[in-house]
Amino acid sequence: MALLHHPRLPSHPLREATHHHHAISDGTRLVALAGLARKRTPFGVTCRAARVKEAAPTTRAAPLPPASLAKEAHKYFDHALVTVRAGDGGHGAVLAMPPAPSADAAKPRGRFNRGEKKGKKVSYKRNYDGSVALPMGGHGGDVVVYADEGEETLLRFHEKARYCAKRGGNVGAAGATLSSRMHSGFAGETLRIPVPVGTVVKRKKGTVLADLAHPGDEVLVARGGQGGISLIDAPEYRRRKAMALSPNIMRDSTDKVLTHGQPGEEVSLELILRVVADVGLVGLPNAGKSTLLSAITLARPDIADYPFTTLMPNLGRLGGDPALGALQFSSEATLADLPGLIEGAHLGRGLGRNFLRHLRRTRVIVHVVDAAADDPVNDYKIVREVISNCLHHSSVLFDCHFSLLNNIIMFTICHLACISLQELRMYNPQYLERPYVVVLNKIDLPKVHAHDRLPSLALEISSIGCEEAHGENASNDNLNGNISKHQIELETKVEGSEKELGDYPRPQAVVAASVLRHIGIDEMLKEIRAALRKCFDHKLPEP
Numbered sequence: 001m002a003l004l005h006h007p008r009l010p011s012h013p014l015r016e017a018t019h020h021h022h023a024i025s026d027g028t029r030l031v032a033l034a035g036l037a038r039k040r041t042p043f044g045v046t047c048r049a050a051r052v053k054e055a056a057p058t059t060r061a062a063p064l065p066p067a068s069l070a071k072e073a074h075k076y077f078d079h080a081l082v083t084v085r086a087g088d089g090g091h092g093a094v095l096a097m098p099p100a101p102s103a104d105a106a107k108p109r110g111r112f113n114r115g116e117k118k119g120k121k122v123s124y125k126r127n128y129d130g131s132v133a134l135p136m137g138g139h140g141g142d143v144v145v146y147a148d149e150g151e152e153t154l155l156r157f158h159e160k161a162r163y164c165a166k167r168g169g170n171v172g173a174a175g176a177t178l179s180s181r182m183h184s185g186f187a188g189e190t191l192r193i194p195v196p197v198g199t200v201v202k203r204k205k206g207t208v209l210a211d212l213a214h215p216g217d218e219v220l221v222a223r224g225g226q227g228g229i230s231l232i233d234a235p236e237y238r239r240r241k242a243m244a245l246s247p248n249i250m251r252d253s254t255d256k257v258l259t260h261g262q263p264g265e266e267v268s269l270e271l272i273l274r275v276v277a278d279v280g281l282v283g284l285p286n287a288g289k290s291t292l293l294s295a296i297t298l299a300r301p302d303i304a305d306y307p308f309t310t311l312m313p314n315l316g317r318l319g320g321d322p323a324l325g326a327l328q329f330s331s332e333a334t335l336a337d338l339p340g341l342i343e344g345a346h347l348g349r350g351l352g353r354n355f356l357r358h359l360r361r362t363r364v365i366v367h368v369v370d371a372a373a374d375d376p377v378n379d380y381k382i383v384r385e386v387i388s389n390c391l392h393h394s395s396v397l398f399d400c401h402f403s404l405l406n407n408i409i410m411f412t413i414c415h416l417a418c419i420s421l422q423e424l425r426m427y428n429p430q431y432l433e434r435p436y437v438v439v440l441n442k443i444d445l446p447k448v449h450a451h452d453r454l455p456s457l458a459l460e461i462s463s464i465g466c467e468e469a470h471g472e473n474a475s476n477d478n479l480n481g482n483i484s485k486h487q488i489e490l491e492t493k494v495e496g497s498e499k500e501l502g503d504y505p506r507p508q509a510v511v512a513a514s515v516l517r518h519i520g521i522d523e524m525l526k527e528i529r530a531a532l533r534k535c536f537d538h539k540l541p542e543p
């Protein structure tokens with residue numbers, strides 16, 4: 001018996017069983033096998049069987065996410081491609097007519113024909129028009145994508161990119177007899193896929209299906225297949241009678257196709273996340289954006305003395321504004337700390353321009369400038385330029401599309417810019433004209449105070465720009481959300497005419513602060529809240 005364990009020996013039925021443990025997925029069968037082995041070969045085989053039991057869970061373990069996902073999450077967290085498939089409809093059935101009631105059905109049953117079914121009068125479920133209600137295959141499960149506050153990123157869609165809803169249930173087995181006890185197949189359960197709030201759902205290289213900007217917003221992305229109908233199969237001599245019951249009479253075998261459930265829709269979707277926040281923090285790397293966020297909210301982003309510490313937007317919640325009074329005190333604001341922008345970010349330098357899309361839903365922008373840098377005014381201009389250049393970049397695309405220069409050119413530009421017309425339609429080109437606050441940070445450092453630098457810096461920055469531009473009309477147009485083609489063309493022309501930084505409004509306020517040492521925080525908060533209130537007063541759309 002002991003020889004059984006030798007690995008080089010020819011196979012034995014029991015060893016065969018243990019060798020093939022990878023193919024066995026049913027746990028109960030594994031336990032039974034181990035028990036059998038223990039009985040027949042008390043030593044070695046028990047040991048092997050035990051190994052089988054240990055090995056089983058590893059075969060069922062979830063696959064690990066690709067290493068690149070964990071390392072470079074910032075490249076993937078806000079964009080994903082998924083394929084969803086709705087469930088197929090369940091099948092109907094071909095039903096036989098119940099036997100005709102016999103002449104002696106009315107007679108009282110004797111001892112010998114008590115259990116006889118033949119001749120029994122059958123009742124049917126009826127439709128409103130009196131026809132017999134034939135059971136149908138169940139509807140396939142739909143696929144719905146909805147905004148869930150519990151979700152933060154789209155990373156999980158890179159681990160699993162295909163989702164299928166359940167199919168509808170079938171009507172009882174074919175060949176069954178028509179009766180009132182037959183039920184339609186069960187409808188397949190709707191598959192609900194949660195995504196972060198602020199996700200735009202669009203068909204892959206196609207139309208935008210929905211912008212899930214609020215918690216609970218949802219969109220039906222794939223409709224389940226309709227269930228198949230049922231048919232009555234009656235012999236020739238009973239066909240007229242069957243016709244009186246229902247028009248669904250099977251004429252020949254090709255009719256059986258009608259009983260098949262319809263396939264569920266399958267669609268490829270592109271999910272694009274745009275962070276939803278009232279205030280967006282922008283600035284060069286190391287300016288102190290994350291420190292600012294952690295100083296005024298409970299958010300605890302990574303902070304370090306090297307550029308691009310922030311790779312993905314961090315969100316924080318700003319408490320209520322006491323100035324709003326008791327009733328509105330609870331109105332909070334969300335702050336988004338965005339990754340640092342550098343010169344040429346709109347052309348893909350640094351972390352690229354993709355992060356700029358997270359600015360689109362902000363009401364107020366806070367520019368964080370390192371006041372101890374060599375040339376803070378230039379740093380400020382660089383960030384403004386990046387944002388405005390991004391706008392011009394987008395305008396080129398609009399021009400190309402509407403003048404219909406050439407489909408191929410447009411397609412190429414779309415690819416280069418990684419942006420589609422639908423995205424641009426939802427893009428608010430006026431966000432550079434929204435209220436913004438400049439925070440001159442790190443004023444605790446001695447360099448800032450040398451040569452009376454701070455007042456001149458504040459003066460210079462606050463003088464860049466023109467008087468306020470956002471009028472009632474512009475904000476109302478945005479509020480309606482119906483940007484006509486004509487309006488887009490007009491906006492495109494204005495944006496396309498290479499607006500200078502001086503053509504955009506001046507900052508709402510320039511505040512000196514040290515977010516690390518908690519200097520000037522109150523004044524900064526006051527200005528941010530004033531800017532937010534201004535958005536409410538101007539009825540600017542919600543982010």
Ligand SMILES: Nc1nc2c(ncn2[C@@H]2O[C@H](COP(=O)(O)OP(=O)(O)OP(=O)(O)O)[C@@H](O)[C@H]2O)c(=O)[nH]1
Nearest residue numbers: 286287288289290291307308309310340514515516
């Ligand atoms: N002295 C001083 N240092 C500050 C202040 N604010 C931030 N810092 C330091 O500046 C460095 C960068 O700060 P972060 O908050 O990570 O800067 P960031 O703008 O988020 O940087 P990125 O994530 O690269 O975009 C850290 O070492 C901070 O401690 C400040 O007010 N005074």
